[in-house]
Amino acid sequence: MCGYHKGMIQLGILGGGQLAQMLTQAAIGLGIETVIFERSADSPAARRTQREVVGSWTDATALESFAVQCDLVTLENEFVDAAVLRWLEARGLAVYPSSATLAVIQDKLLQKQRIAAAGLALPPFRAVATPDDVLQAANEYGWPLLLKARREGYDGYGNATLRTAVDIAPAWNRLTHGGRQLLVEAFVPFTHELAVMIVRGRDGELRVYPVVETVQQNHICHIVRAPAPIAPTVAAQAVTLAQQAVQAVDGVGIFGVELFVLADGTVLYNEMAPRPHNSGHYTIEGCLTSQFENHLRAVLGWPLGATALRAPAVVMVNLLGQRNGAAYPEGIRAALAVDGAHIHLYGKREVRVGRKMGHVTALGTTLPEAEALARRAADQVEL
Amino acid sequence: MCGYHKGMIQLGILGGGQLAQMLTQAAIGLGIETVIFERSADSPAARRTQREVVGSWTDATALESFAVQCDLVTLENEFVDAAVLRWLEARGLAVYPSSATLAVIQDKLLQKQRIAAAGLALPPFRAVATPDDVLQAANEYGWPLLLKARREGYDGYGNATLRTAVDIAPAWNRLTHGGRQLLVEAFVPFTHELAVMIVRGRDGELRVYPVVETVQQNHICHIVRAPAPIAPTVAAQAVTLAQQAVQAVDGVGIFGVELFVLADGTVLYNEMAPRPHNSGHYTIEGCLTSQFENHLRAVLGWPLGATALRAPAVVMVNLLGQRNGAAYPEGIRAALAVDGAHIHLYGKREVRVGRKMGHVTALGTTLPEAEALARRAADQVEL
Numbered sequence: 001m002c003g004y005h006k007g008m009i010q011l012g013i014l015g016g017g018q019l020a021q022m023l024t025q026a027a028i029g030l031g032i033e034t035v036i037f038e039r040s041a042d043s044p045a046a047r048r049t050q051r052e053v054v055g056s057w058t059d060a061t062a063l064e065s066f067a068v069q070c071d072l073v074t075l076e077n078e079f080v081d082a083a084v085l086r087w088l089e090a091r092g093l094a095v096y097p098s099s100a101t102l103a104v105i106q107d108k109l110l111q112k113q114r115i116a117a118a119g120l121a122l123p124p125f126r127a128v129a130t131p132d133d134v135l136q137a138a139n140e141y142g143w144p145l146l147l148k149a150r151r152e153g154y155d156g157y158g159n160a161t162l163r164t165a166v167d168i169a170p171a172w173n174r175l176t177h178g179g180r181q182l183l184v185e186a187f188v189p190f191t192h193e194l195a196v197m198i199v200r201g202r203d204g205e206l207r208v209y210p211v212v213e214t215v216q217q218n219h220i221c222h223i224v225r226a227p228a229p230i231a232p233t234v235a236a237q238a239v240t241l242a243q244q245a246v247q248a249v250d251g252v253g254i255f256g257v258e259l260f261v262l263a264d265g266t267v268l269y270n271e272m273a274p275r276p277h278n279s280g281h282y283t284i285e286g287c288l289t290s291q292f293e294n295h296l297r298a299v300l301g302w303p304l305g306a307t308a309l310r311a312p313a314v315v316m317v318n319l320l321g322q323r324n325g326a327a328y329p330e331g332i333r334a335a336l337a338v339d340g341a342h343i344h345l346y347g348k349r350e351v352r353v354g355r356k357m358g359h360v361t362a363l364g365t366t367l368p369e370a371e372a373l374a375r376r377a378a379d380q381v382e383l
Numbered sequence: 384m385c386g387y388h389k390g391m392i393q394l395g396i397l398g399g400g401q402l403a404q405m406l407t408q409a410a411i412g413l414g415i416e417t418v419i420f421e422r423s424a425d426s427p428a429a430r431r432t433q434r435e436v437v438g439s440w441t442d443a444t445a446l447e448s449f450a451v452q453c454d455l456v457t458l459e460n461e462f463v464d465a466a467v468l469r470w471l472e473a474r475g476l477a478v479y480p481s482s483a484t485l486a487v488i489q490d491k492l493l494q495k496q497r498i499a500a501a502g503l504a505l506p507p508f509r510a511v512a513t514p515d516d517v518l519q520a521a522n523e524y525g526w527p528l529l530l531k532a533r534r535e536g537y538d539g540y541g542n543a544t545l546r547t548a549v550d551i552a553p554a555w556n557r558l559t560h561g562g563r564q565l566l567v568e569a570f571v572p573f574t575h576e577l578a579v580m581i582v583r584g585r586d587g588e589l590r591v592y593p594v595v596e597t598v599q600q601n602h603i604c605h606i607v608r609a610p611a612p613i614a615p616t617v618a619a620q621a622v623t624l625a626q627q628a629v630q631a632v633d634g635v636g637i638f639g640v641e642l643f644v645l646a647d648g649t650v651l652y653n654e655m656a657p658r659p660h661n662s663g664h665y666t667i668e669g670c671l672t673s674q675f676e677n678h679l680r681a682v683l684g685w686p687l688g689a690t691a692l693r694a695p696a697v698v699m700v701n702l703l704g705q706r707n708g709a710a711y712p713e714g715i716r717a718a719l720a721v722d723g724a725h726i727h728l729y730g731k732r733e734v735r736v737g738r739k740m741g742h743v744t745a746l747g748t749t750l751p752e753a754e755a756l757a758r759r760a761a762d763q764v765e766l
Contacts, residue, residue, distance in 0.1 A: 006709075006732055007709050007710045007711060007712070007732040007733075008430075008712060008730065008732070009712050009713075021411060022411075024411070024431075025408055025411045025412070028404060028405075028407070028408045028431055028730070029408070029726065029727040029728055029741075030712065030715070030726070030728060031710075031712025031715070031728040031730055032712065033430055046433070047391075047416055047432070047433055048407075048411055048431060048432065049430070049431065049432075049433075050429070050430055050432070050433060050435070052433070288722070288723050297719060300713075302713075302716050302719050303716065303717075303719045303720035305719065305722070306722040306723050310693065326389075326390050327390045327414075328390065329390070329391060329392050329413065329414025329415065330392070330683075330685075332413070332414070333685050333686065334686075336680060336685050336686045336688065337686035339671070339688070339689040340671050340689050343412065343413070344412040345412055345413060345414040347391060347411070347414055347416075349389055349390040349391065350390075358412075
């Protein structure tokens with residue numbers, strides 16, 4: 001690592017959304033300043049530091065002005081091209097996760113190939129070059145079939161569920177827009193979706209957060225229940241799979257690994273994010289060390305923090321936009337009256353329907369108790 | 384309150400040290416931006432926002448450029464002259480605590496007179512205009528006697544303990560430097576020092592944090608134990624006294640009230656701070672709502688948060704400078720290896736002997752267990 005800038009560590013973050021904001025919040029108590037590099041000014045994270053670089057990640061001038069301010073670099077989303085990370089690495093900066101890790105993860109085909117090569121269980125998948133390839137895959141895997149862009153999909157964007165052959169053409173046309181390459185994946189009849197946050201240090205030290213259940217609403221994470229209400233044998237399978245997946249990509253930092261559970265208890269790999277993850281927001285109050293603090297520790301090469309739950313049950317509910325327009329922070333006022341609910345806003349100035357505007361976390365002695373508390377607060381929010 | 388600035392509440396803070404930094408950290412999740420007004424640039428809090436005003440609080444131009452950015456104003460230390468708050472109030476800004484509250488608290492004589500007038504118990508005190516007045520007070524109150532500046536004392540600065548008449552002249556000369564006025568106070572043989580954080584809303588709603596024991600080292604807070612290991616009757620006295628003290632000054636926001644306990648269980652008022660307080664740092668992890676979040680809620684007129692402990696015992700240990708020189712954030716590395724200890728750094732670029740550089744908090748099932756954990760981590764820190 002380069003020398004620190006006058007006694008403070010300066011950590012560059014590619015991206016300035018809520019994940020970078022919460023990383024910045026965790027950085028404050030650790031003597032770390034963040035340098036936020038985002039395409040537009042006034043991002044949620046940039047407002048929380050004096051070190052903001054505005055521009056395209058692929059603009060050499062902006063990238064250089066970012067690099068000179070950083071002792072090391074991390075990212076808040078996987079859509080930054082791995083070539084940007086390679087440029088920073090070539091310049092001598094420590095970058096975690098590395099360009100090699102990111103290159104594999106940001107391409108869903110390469111990611112799944114790497115996971116399969118590591119011997120981990122996942123639904124059948126393959127690249128498709130034509131609509132006819134999709135039809136052939138459907139004949140083999142059955143309907144419904146998932147058609148996905150290899151790159152830049154999130155929260156359901158970049159994915160389509162095909163139920164019959166008629167669905168192929170419109171989905172193909174939508175997803176290949178801009179010249180994107182696609183893959184198909186067999187639909188698996190899962191009973192639960194799980195997620196596991198894994199933090200892995202520069203030296204390979206690895207710590208695992210509790211296995212959680214995620215509940216999606218229109219492909220967007222809505223509720224997270226920790227620990228997941230599943231059999232211990234299933235949880236153990238999930239932990240093993242998630243650990244091995246992060247090791248398979250040589251990940252350093254925090255990783256969110258998403259998994260499917262089938263009716264017979266089989267656990268399958270779904271996908272992973274090389275960064276703090278929505279399914280790990282519950283760790284801020286719910287665990288001894290938050291996913292954000294542990295990411296900072298990992299990328300700095302510092303000892304990792306304890307990941308144990310602080311209560312028997314923790315539930316997080318996302319605050320999703322329900323209209324389009326300006327956001328008003330005082331809309332959380334009524335929610336704050338719910339004792340014991342922890343409210344987090346992301347500082348987005350505009351609400352859109354379905355946009356992640358914040359979240360609520362509650363701790364309890366049982367999942368239903370914690371969930372009732374979190375929902376009671378979330379239901380009061382009017383953003 | 385004025386209109387919000389483009390969907391974010393902008394809260395001005397007079398002062399940019401660690402208390403403003405931790406307020407800023409808590410503000411992030413509530414959709415609040417802080418505007419930091421500090422005499423010099425690059426203060427711990429200002430680095431955590433893009434809204435920094437550098438200058439003297441009494442410079443009209445700087446004050447105006449601060450005021451135009453704020454929807455409302457609070458403070459992180461009581462040394463800002465109440466006239467500055469009055470100016471802001473006259474300009475139409477909401478200011479909490481108010482100029483009237485601050486004017487009483489920042490003058491220890493007025494503060495004690497107000498507390499005495501409210502019928503609350505405190506050690507005998509009186510104003511002294513000459514060294515001879517001090518000698519007369521000693522004849523009446525006995526030795527040792529405390530000589531204090533009426534304004535601007537903190538962490539032992541501005542105080543002297545007089546053990547014999549010989550001590551009067553040098554202490555008088557030191558403390559009256561700059562024309563300061565003094566008071567004397569009887570020394571009370573306390574067995575414990577206690578503190579209670581009280582948060583009071585704009586509407587008078589009041590919530591009380593657990594009574595804690597504070598242990599001083601050279602007049603600087605060193606350890607805080609929550610809950611204080613005292614009899615319930617003593618704790619109840621402390622709570623009543625602290626509540627009434629904050630009501631007596633019509634306080635809005637968070638207040639740290641310091642108390643003495645005598646051998647017979649009598650609780651006496653010592654002093655109060657109209658702001659987040661070192662004895663309340665344990666609330667960040669130790670209570671359902673931190674003192675910082677509750678201060679924000681109170682000054683915004685929002686519902687107050689629950690103040691209950693999250694564990695049977697919580698202990699905070701201050702990280703005090705042990706040398707003079709540059710601070711190195713990686714000095715916390717070894718401390719981070721102590722599982723379950725929560726480390727906080729204040730982002731000060733320079734260490735000085737006795738300077739508050741950070742703190743460590745640990746939760747446990749008993750006070751000795753929590754204290755051992757916090758000390759084990761604190762002992763590892765090399766700043």
